[in-house]
Amino acid sequence: MTDSWWKKSVVYQIYPRSFADADGDGMGDLRGVIDHLDHLAELGVDVLWLSPVYPSPQDDNGYDISDYQDIEPLFGTLEIFDELLAGAHARNMKIIMDLVVNHSSDEHRWFQESRSSTDNPKRDWYWWRPARPGMEPGAPGAEPTNWGSVFGGPSWEYDEKTGEYYLHLFSKKQPDLNWENPEVRQAVYAMMRWWLDRGVDGFRMDVINMISKDVSLPDGRLTAGSVYADGSASFIGGPRLHEFLQEMHREVFEGRDGLLTVGEMPGVTVNEAVLHTDPQRHEVDMVFQFDHVWVDRGPDPWLLVPLQLTALKAILGRWQAGLADVGWNSLYWNNHDQPRVVSRYGDDSPAHRSASAKMLGTVLHLHRGTPYVYQGEELGMTNYPFGGIDEFRDIEALGQYRQAVELEGRTPEEVLTVLRARGRDNARTPMQWDDSPHGGFTTGTPWLPVNPNHAEINAKAQRADPDSVFHYYRRLIELRRTEPAVADGDFTMLLPHDERVYAFTRRLGSTELLVIGNFSGVEAHAAIDGWDGAELLLTNLEPPAGGLCLAPWQAVVYRRSV
Numbered sequence: 001m002t003d004s005w006w007k008k009s010v011v012y013q014i015y016p017r018s019f020a021d022a023d024g025d026g027m028g029d030l031r032g033v034i035d036h037l038d039h040l041a042e043l044g045v046d047v048l049w050l051s052p053v054y055p056s057p058q059d060d061n062g063y064d065i066s067d068y069q070d071i072e073p074l075f076g077t078l079e080i081f082d083e084l085l086a087g088a089h090a091r092n093m094k095i096i097m098d099l100v101v102n103h104s105s106d107e108h109r110w111f112q113e114s115r116s117s118t119d120n121p122k123r124d125w126y127w128w129r130p131a132r133p134g135m136e137p138g139a140p141g142a143e144p145t146n147w148g149s150v151f152g153g154p155s156w157e158y159d160e161k162t163g164e165y166y167l168h169l170f171s172k173k174q175p176d177l178n179w180e181n182p183e184v185r186q187a188v189y190a191m192m193r194w195w196l197d198r199g200v201d202g203f204r205m206d207v208i209n210m211i212s213k214d215v216s217l218p219d220g221r222l223t224a225g226s227v228y229a230d231g232s233a234s235f236i237g238g239p240r241l242h243e244f245l246q247e248m249h250r251e252v253f254e255g256r257d258g259l260l261t262v263g264e265m266p267g268v269t270v271n272e273a274v275l276h277t278d279p280q281r282h283e284v285d286m287v288f289q290f291d292h293v294w295v296d297r298g299p300d301p302w303l304l305v306p307l308q309l310t311a312l313k314a315i316l317g318r319w320q321a322g323l324a325d326v327g328w329n330s331l332y333w334n335n336h337d338q339p340r341v342v343s344r345y346g347d348d349s350p351a352h353r354s355a356s357a358k359m360l361g362t363v364l365h366l367h368r369g370t371p372y373v374y375q376g377e378e379l380g381m382t383n384y385p386f387g388g389i390d391e392f393r394d395i396e397a398l399g400q401y402r403q404a405v406e407l408e409g410r411t412p413e414e415v416l417t418v419l420r421a422r423g424r425d426n427a428r429t430p431m432q433w434d435d436s437p438h439g440g441f442t443t444g445t446p447w448l449p450v451n452p453n454h455a456e457i458n459a460k461a462q463r464a465d466p467d468s469v470f471h472y473y474r475r476l477i478e479l480r481r482t483e484p485a486v487a488d489g490d491f492t493m494l495l496p497h498d499e500r501v502y503a504f505t506r507r508l509g510s511t512e513l514l515v516i517g518n519f520s521g522v523e524a525h526a527a528i529d530g531w532d533g534a535e536l537l538l539t540n541l542e543p544p545a546g547g548l549c550l551a552p553w554q555a556v557v558y559r560r561s562v
Contacts, residue, residue, distance in 0.1 A: 008487045009046035011372045015336045018430045021442035030076035041091040044477040052098045059173040064105040068191045094201035102210045103174040127167035146219045148228025152399030179211045189251040202260035209265035212238030236267040245283040264288040270322035277327030286330040291315045317493040329369025334377045339426040343383035355553040358472045358540035362555035363517040365476045368491045380469040383426040397423045434460040485511045500524040514558040518550040525549045534558040
């Protein structure tokens with residue numbers, strides 16, 4: 001197996017608590033994943049990425065880990081995990097784990113020791129600081145820096161027992177590990193080797209570009225109307241990040257074949273990604289960047305900005321060009337942190353949902369890079385019709401709502417409008433397996449309600465329908481295996497100024513592919529010459545009648561020899 005096997009692969013993300021519940025407690029589990037391995041094998045994916053399944057208080061749905069070397073009882077046991085691993089491997093699918101080591105849970109034994117006293121040997125395993133000089137510890141504004149947490153509120157929590165604050169860039173129950181301490185790094189590497197020895201095939205690394213901080217911890221810049229500052233300049237892509245990732249590679253991955261390492265890196269630039277993914281530098285195989293899922297965000301986070309297709313093309317085109325010669329792209333529309341793309345960049349109305357889901361899949365999968373499918377994406381699952389804030393479960397949504405309404409003076413409806421469209425819970429409603437109560441996800445009461453449209457949108461119905469989104473995704477995935485230009489071809493963006501049509505070519509040797517997607521609900525013409533008589537490889541609707549005139553939300557892929 002070559003080092004770049006993943007260039008021809010497709011990864012499927014499983015959010016275990018929402019995938020399938022085998023024991024009827026309303027929470028997805030590993031046995032539920034095992035029960036549906038054949039669905040994933042039929043889809044044709046090569047790698048399964050499991051969101052965290054470790055023991056956790058579930059403050060952030062498992063991204064707050066209290067034990068890195070066991071399985072959360074809600075999800076199962078290590079023995080069941082081993083059974084899942086064997087079942088996936090028997091179907092020629094690999095499994096990568098979610099590695100969350102920027103922070104742990106405050107209930108992890110490391111942190112319990114760290115907070116027990118100022119002279120505990122593990123005190124320096126986390127970021128502890130005294131109050132701001134001249135201010136009373138615990139008083140408002142006495143935090144060591146003015147940084148805000150991602151989940152709302154300050155990023156420092158006062159600990160009365162020792163009279164100091166600890167840093168948490170996310171929830172106060174997610175204290176940040178201090179990677180400056182070599183003992184921390186060695187403990188993490190030992191844990192990673194333990195999972196690889198067990199048979200795991202790699203890691204998706206959560207916010208891994210936050211592990212190196214500017215040790216001076218300076219204040220951030222406050223913007224008008226904000227209570228807390230953005231401190232990201234001090235912890236995004238910090239001064240020792242490359243050093244830490246290269247050390248991780250030496251200590252954990254060197255000498256092991258067939259693995260996949262993916263670094264989630266909010267705020268990463270193209271130039272930084274080239275360095276991170278250059279095979280000669282031995283850091284990670286690919287990164288998750290966020291530019292294309294931030295394109296519909298404006299300067300005011302509580303105003304929805306409609307998608308501007310030219311801006312999306314500029315972003316994705318820049319990433320394609322930047323990693324054309326060195327490094328590699330990851331390709332995704334959806335994950336556990338993003339709303340459903342068919343509701344976001346497509347049209348989730350009954351008339352156009354299926355076509356737009358297929359079009360979006362076509363455009364994504366035909367770019368150069370490794371595509372990621374998030375559970376339910378292969379069915380065209382949509383956002384949930386949330387009512388009030390009481391229907392949300394996500395700690396981020398609840399924290400940001402409180403801060404926006406109570407501290408910043410926003411109206412509840414103003415905030416809810418954005419949360420309904422962009423909230424993470426949209427991705428976390430249970431997988432829709434059939435049209436039975438709770439969508440076949442559970443026989444109990446689901447932890448988050450199933451989308452009411454599961455009667456129309458479900459796996460059972462789609463597997464029986466050859467024209468479904470599911471079977472279209474199967475064809476997309478198969479095309480990556482059978483047409484070398486999909487994985488290895490050059491990328492050229494076409495029609496960069498067109499606000500309706502997304503078009504590009506992929507070329508390898510004498511084979512050239514033309515990919516076109518209509519991102520609108522009206523007929524659109526692609527002004528591209530020279531493709532008369534080319535072979536139509538794939539389309540989601542009836543073939544265009546004349547020239548390159550596409551129906552609403554239509555996608556086409558042509559092939560020719562040049």
